[in-house]
Amino acid sequence: MILPDSKVELAHRGNKVVYDLGDKIVKVFNESKPVSDIFNEALNLARINEAGIRSPKALEVAQVEDADYGWALVTSKVPGVTLAEKMNAEPQRFGEYLEQFVDFQIEIHGFTCTQLNRQYDKYQRMINSIDQINATTRYNLLERLNGLKSKGFVCHGDFNPSNVIVGEDGQLYACDWAHATQGSPASDVAMTYLLFALNSKEQADQYLELYCERADMPIQLPRQWMPIVAASELARNRKSDEDFLLSWIDVFDYQ
Ligand SMILES: Nc1ncnc2c1ncn2[C@@H]1O[C@H](COP(=O)(O)OP(=O)(O)OP(=O)(O)O)[C@@H](O)[C@H]1O
Numbered sequence: 531m532i533l534p535d536s537k538v539e540l541a542h543r544g545n546k547v548v549y550d551l552g553d554k555i556v557k558v559f560n561e562s563k564p565v566s567d568i569f570n571e572a573l574n575l576a577r578i579n580e581a582g583i584r585s586p587k588a589l590e591v592a593q594v595e596d597a598d599y600g601w602a603l604v605t606s607k608v609p610g611v612t613l614a615e616k617m618n619a620e621p622q623r624f625g626e627y628l629e630q631f632v633d634f635q636i637e638i639h640g641f642t643c644t645q646l647n648r649q650y651d652k653y654q655r656m657i658n659s660i661d662q663i664n665a666t667t668r669y670n671l672l673e674r675l676n677g678l679k680s681k682g683f684v685c686h687g688d689f690n691p692s693n694v695i696v697g698e699d700g701q702l703y704a705c706d707w708a709h710a711t712q713g714s715p716a717s718d719v720a721m722t723y724l725l726f727a728l729n730s731k732e733q734a735d736q737y738l739e740l741y742c743e744r745a746d747m748p749i750q751l752p753r754q755w756m757p758i759v760a761a762s763e764l765a766r767n768r769k770s771d772e773d774f775l776l777s778w779i780d781v782f783d784y785q
């Protein structure tokens with residue numbers, strides 16, 4: 531594919547740039563990104579579309595015909611504003627937006643999708659790949675993972691307000707399904723908690739309390755997952771968060 535000159539840059543981070551093409555969105559990755567990851571994100575998205583979850587439609591995976599670029603994922607555009615932008619613009623309405631955010635996540639957790647990658651396999655692979663922690667800690671994490679119930683519910687894997695778009699129809703849409711799996715909603719809640727906690731412990735606690743109350747989930751469940759999701763975040767190698775994540779991994783502190 532050829533990127534049009536009219537493209538507008540929406541986000542630029544790490545190994546990718548996200549452009550608005552008017553009626554479509556294109557996520558362009560550099561060569562460091564394994565091509566299989568891009569096809570996997572497209573496949574996740576197609577499965578999520580078919581499950582009936584409000585999300586952008588997967589349209590195309592293509593190589594960009596420009597030496598500066600690598601592969602691209604094209605999706606439909608959901609015109610609107612992200613919940614993160616709304617929360618920033620109107621901090622006094624944070625609680626109200628958080629309720630919408632939580633209700634949407636609970637709705638997503640009500641879906642099953644037997645085709646999606648299995649959460650257990652993904653966490654097991656990630657824990658085994660972390661070189662920042664020793665074999666003893668990895669063993670503890672794997673033991674903990676084995677003790678937790680695996681379920682078949684849709685888990686976004688990176689559910690945070692920047693991945694939720696408030697559409698022009700007033701409904702919420704979730705984008706960025708690169709990390710989606712079928713598994714336990716409690717692990718997805720633990721991940722969202724950690725993502726909030728990277729910026730604000732207070733917002734993270736408010737989120738966790740609200741989710742558990744509205745979903746009637748015991749707060750102990752997401753807490754049991756926290757060392758595991760922290761470890762899997764560590765495996766993604768976002769260096770800046772390393773100390774914070776390591777502090778969450780100590781299994782013994784959490785029993
Ligand atoms: N289909 C879409 N319609 C409208 N806006 C979108 C769409 N896809 C992405 N965006 C906007 O672009 C931003 C970045 O896209 P996306 O979340 O997919 O990438 P990312 O956050 O960089 O990926 P990752 O979290 O995997 O590192 C989103 O926060 C959203 O504002």
Ligand SMILES: [Mg+2]
Pocket residue numbers: 692693706
């Ligand atoms: Mg995102």
